[in-house]
Amino acid sequence: MRLFKHLTSGPKYNLVGLRSPIVPDESAEACLSNVDLEKPELPRRKTWPRLLLAIGMLSLITVSYTAGLFTSTPWARRVVSLPPSSHPYPTPTYPLRLLNSTDCGRSIEEAQLNGCLLDLVTGAWMKPECYNEELEKAFLGVSDWHWYLDKDGTQEITLETYKATGGSNPVYVTVDYHSQHCAFAWQKLHHAFSRNSPIDSKVANKGHTSHCSRTMVNPPTKQRYVPFYHLFAACDYHQNCEFDLLVISYLVTHLA
Secondary structure (H helix, E strand, C coil): HHHHHHHHHCCCCCCCCCCCCCCCCHHHHHHHHCCCCCCCCCCCCHHHHHHHHHHHHHHHHHHHHHHHHHHHHHHHHCCCCCCCCCCCCCCCCCCCCCCCHHHHHHHHHHHHHCCCCCCCCCCCEEEEHCCCCHHHHHHHHCCCCCCCCCCCCCCCCCCCHHHHHHHCCCCCEEEHHHHHHHHHHHHHHHHHHHHCCCEHHHHHHHHHHHHHHHHHCCCCCCCCEEECCCCCCCEEEECCHHHHHHHHHHHHHCCC
């Protein structure tokens, strides 16, 4: 029971619209915090052999499933990582299985050749599956936004130019633009989880969420314009933790 209590210690989260509690985290260990393992005390008995066997079977099933997934479909025969960038956010990692992993390349030219679009909400090039046009229109309707090539705001570029080319990296925007970007990025994240749709790796990155939280609580006061970087994002599903919760809960309940 000590192991179960240790696994179940921690906060639980619920996202509206999902059938079961989901942990919006990038570590597999976070999934365990949602499994309710409380049960009546029973006489002590040797359960370790059975539990270890169950864990071994689960590991074998997971490896077999993942191997089959990544070898049976043309688009999933490689795992793509983000290229090195001057972007201040940490590079995201994905411990859960990847579905329909996509790549926008390492340059604007490659992104365009790969059919990727620049999402103005997140400031990232991504596949159309992760692009939310409705949310982008709402973002553009908040204010009369402007984009600049320099930190002093003397070299402005049009919306059409920025959308088509990305401008410089970074472009410079107002502090309010960055705050609205953070607010809309969180809306995009919620939409993806509630609709069980893919999400781009920039919005899904926990480091980006932490950055936005700090910036919105303590916005820059001495800068009129702040840098706004664009990335080349992956487009993945991040809701598979729900399946892992069901499997782990079943094994612990029936084999413990």
